[in-house]
Amino acid sequence: MSVQSVLIDGRWRASSGRRTFRAVDPATGEELAEEYPISPWEEVEEAINAAARCFRIVRTWPGARFARFLEEYAKGIEQRVDAIVAAAHRETALPVTPRLREAELPRTLSQMRQAAEAAREGSWRRPIIDSRLNIRSQFGPIGPVVVFGPNNFPLAFNSVSGGDFVAAVAAGNPVIAKGHSSHPTTTRLLAEAAQEAAETTEMPPGFVQLIYRTSHEDGCRLVSHRLVGATGYTGSRRAGLVLKDAADRAGKPIYLELSSINPVFVLEGALAERSEQIADEFTASCLLGTGQFCTNPGLVVVRQSELGEQFLAQVRERFESSSPGTLLSAGVREQLASSVRRLVEAGAELVCGGHVLEERRFCFENTLLRVTGERFLENADVLQTEAFGNASLFVFARSVDQMVEIAEILEGNLTGSVYTDTSGTDDDGYDRIVPALRKRVGRLLNDKMPTGVAVTAAMNHGGPYPATGHPHFTAVGIPTAVPRFAMLECYDNVRPSRLPPELQDKNPTGRLWRYIDGTWTLGDVKPVGQGE
Structure with a gap:
C-alpha cells in the first residue's frame, strides 16, 4: 500500500519524508494497513511558510468568512459520518455507539457551529472604547496556530476538528494540524472534509494543513518558529513541557492541557445517606472510556471510618465485577x-x-489503591502521580482537618468534587475544605463526578499547573476559548474610517457587545459630552 499524502499549501501531495509509521488496532494489537509519513523539517517549514502567506491574506477578513468555513466543514463531516466513525473505532477501540456516533461526533459538530456563531457575532473580541481619549482596543488574530491533538478524543479534540482547531479558526487564524500517531486515518478523513470546505468557501491555500508526525526536535522547532502565532497542545506532561520550554524560549504562546487526578472528597454524611449511589456514580465515572478521560477521578479522599471502609468495599465489588475495557x-x-x-x-x-x-x-485490570492521610501528606508529590486509565487511589484521612491539609497540598487539577449530604450535617466540612480546594482546581463540583465537560461558554476546562500550563484559560467553551489564539490590538487617535468595524462608533451588527466608556452595551458610541 502506498504512503498516504500530507496536506500542504492547499493540496494533498506525497511527503518528502522517507520514514513512515502505521497505527495499531488496540483491540487486536496488530498494525493497520495504512502507512503514513513522518515529515522532515523542510516539509514542516513549507507548511509554516504557507500558513504565513495565508495569514497575510485573511488577517483583516470579517468573522463571517471564518464562520462560513466552519459551517461548511460541519456539513462535510456529516456527509462522511460512517467512514469517520469506522476509522476512529478501528484506531482507538472506542465503541461506535454510543461513544463515537452519539456522543463525541455530535459534540464535535456542536462546538464547530458554536465557534462559527462566535466568529460571526464577534463579541469574543471584547471591544473596548474610551471615546473621550479616542483610544480603542480589541482582540484580533495572532497568526498561524499549531494544534497538537491527544489520543483519547479522536474527534472532539482532534488537531484538525477539535476545540483548539475551531477556536483558532474563529479567531481568524490558519491552522497547522499535527496529527496524533494513534489515529492518522481518522485525522486524514477529517482533513479531507476541512480542505473541501476551505475550497468551497474560497479560503486561501494553507488555511488548513496536516502533517501526521515529526521528530521531537522538529516539534520544538515548529512551536518556536518566528512565523507561528501560538500553539495548542493536549497530551502528556512530559512531552508538553518539552514543547513549552521551546516555545517559551522563543516568546511564543503555548496553551497546554497536561495531567490531572481530579480529586473527589466524599464526606461522612453523604456516605451515611447514599453510599451505594455514590459508589455507582464513582465506578461509572472512573471506568468510563476505560478511565482515559482527562477528568477521570483518580483520587478519592474519605474519612478513616467504618463508613469509609464500607464505601471502598462497595467500589471494589463494582470494579471486580466490571470487565476491563480496552486501552488506547x-x-x-x-x-x-x-x-x-x-x-x-x-x-x-x-x-x-x-x-x-x-x-x-x-x-489492564480495574485497579484500586489505598493509602493513609499521613502517608499521603509525607509523600504527596509521588502519590499524586497520574494513573491514566482504569485506576484510582483512595486516601483515608483521620479527620476533616486532615482533609483540609490534603486539599492544601494538592497540585493543580482540572476538577475537584465534594460530596455532601442533603440534611446539612456536612456543611461545616464543605465550608472548610472548599476554600483550599477552590484554588487547586479549574472547575469545582458539588455532588457530581467530574467526567463530562459541557461545551458551554461558562465551562472552564483548565486549571493550575500541572493541569495546564497557565490557569487563566479554558480549552473548552465558546467563545471563552477563542481569545487564547488572539492578540490585543489597541488604536490610539486613529481616524474613524481607518478603524476596524467593531471599533467604529456605530455597532456594525447591533448584536456586538462592546465596553464603551465604562458600560457594556449593544448601542453606538455617543458623541463626547452627550449623556444617556
Missing part, C-alpha cells in the same frame, strides 16, 4: 502499569487489580 495503545498500558508501581513504591496498597492482562488487546 501499548504505550498507555505500559504507562498505567508504571504509574501503579510508582504509587505502590510510594506507600499505597493495592486493593484490587494492578496487573496487565495477557490478552491481544491492550488492557
Whole structure:
C-alpha cells in the first residue's frame, strides 16, 4: 500500500519524508494497513511558510468568512459520518455507539457551529472604547496556530476538528494540524472534509494543513518558529513541557492541557445517606472510556471510618465485577502499569487489580489503591502521580482537618468534587475544605463526578499547573476559548474610517457587545459630552 499524502499549501501531495509509521488496532494489537509519513523539517517549514502567506491574506477578513468555513466543514463531516466513525473505532477501540456516533461526533459538530456563531457575532473580541481619549482596543488574530491533538478524543479534540482547531479558526487564524500517531486515518478523513470546505468557501491555500508526525526536535522547532502565532497542545506532561520550554524560549504562546487526578472528597454524611449511589456514580465515572478521560477521578479522599471502609468495599465489588475495557495503545498500558508501581513504591496498597492482562488487546485490570492521610501528606508529590486509565487511589484521612491539609497540598487539577449530604450535617466540612480546594482546581463540583465537560461558554476546562500550563484559560467553551489564539490590538487617535468595524462608533451588527466608556452595551458610541 502506498504512503498516504500530507496536506500542504492547499493540496494533498506525497511527503518528502522517507520514514513512515502505521497505527495499531488496540483491540487486536496488530498494525493497520495504512502507512503514513513522518515529515522532515523542510516539509514542516513549507507548511509554516504557507500558513504565513495565508495569514497575510485573511488577517483583516470579517468573522463571517471564518464562520462560513466552519459551517461548511460541519456539513462535510456529516456527509462522511460512517467512514469517520469506522476509522476512529478501528484506531482507538472506542465503541461506535454510543461513544463515537452519539456522543463525541455530535459534540464535535456542536462546538464547530458554536465557534462559527462566535466568529460571526464577534463579541469574543471584547471591544473596548474610551471615546473621550479616542483610544480603542480589541482582540484580533495572532497568526498561524499549531494544534497538537491527544489520543483519547479522536474527534472532539482532534488537531484538525477539535476545540483548539475551531477556536483558532474563529479567531481568524490558519491552522497547522499535527496529527496524533494513534489515529492518522481518522485525522486524514477529517482533513479531507476541512480542505473541501476551505475550497468551497474560497479560503486561501494553507488555511488548513496536516502533517501526521515529526521528530521531537522538529516539534520544538515548529512551536518556536518566528512565523507561528501560538500553539495548542493536549497530551502528556512530559512531552508538553518539552514543547513549552521551546516555545517559551522563543516568546511564543503555548496553551497546554497536561495531567490531572481530579480529586473527589466524599464526606461522612453523604456516605451515611447514599453510599451505594455514590459508589455507582464513582465506578461509572472512573471506568468510563476505560478511565482515559482527562477528568477521570483518580483520587478519592474519605474519612478513616467504618463508613469509609464500607464505601471502598462497595467500589471494589463494582470494579471486580466490571470487565476491563480496552486501552488506547501499548504505550498507555505500559504507562498505567508504571504509574501503579510508582504509587505502590510510594506507600499505597493495592486493593484490587494492578496487573496487565495477557490478552491481544491492550488492557489492564480495574485497579484500586489505598493509602493513609499521613502517608499521603509525607509523600504527596509521588502519590499524586497520574494513573491514566482504569485506576484510582483512595486516601483515608483521620479527620476533616486532615482533609483540609490534603486539599492544601494538592497540585493543580482540572476538577475537584465534594460530596455532601442533603440534611446539612456536612456543611461545616464543605465550608472548610472548599476554600483550599477552590484554588487547586479549574472547575469545582458539588455532588457530581467530574467526567463530562459541557461545551458551554461558562465551562472552564483548565486549571493550575500541572493541569495546564497557565490557569487563566479554558480549552473548552465558546467563545471563552477563542481569545487564547488572539492578540490585543489597541488604536490610539486613529481616524474613524481607518478603524476596524467593531471599533467604529456605530455597532456594525447591533448584536456586538462592546465596553464603551465604562458600560457594556449593544448601542453606538455617543458623541463626547452627550449623556444617556
